Amino acid sequence: MKRKKPRKKKAGLNLVGLQVRKWRGNQGWSQEMMASKLQLQGWSISRHSLAKLELGLRRVSDCELFFVAKVLRIDLRDLFPRQMPLKQIGPAFQSGKRNALYPTRGEK
Secondary structure, X not given: OOOOOOOOOOOOOOOOHHHHHHHHHHHOOOHHHHHHHHHHOOOOOOHHHXXXXXXXXXXXXXXXXXXXXXHHOOOHHHHOOOOOOHHHHHHHHHOOOOXXXXXXXXXX
């Protein structure tokens, strides 16, 4: 039996996805339930879009962060990883790779 090589983790499009997933799980909510709660607050988001946010496959605007923090009843700072030094974020951010703030012209 062949062992599969572990996949190399790609840099995400946001820093908050894993924290959103953790806090949602702490509430005991499904993605569908959280998306519904966000919709009741005025953000038209689907379960699919929330899943992509949690996986780091989409960017998250500052306004969206406020919605998420309010619905989860947490401080905005709780959405960000605490143990990630800026020196680790900086080079990937500046290189234009996936976790850059804005897409490059060739990126879709």
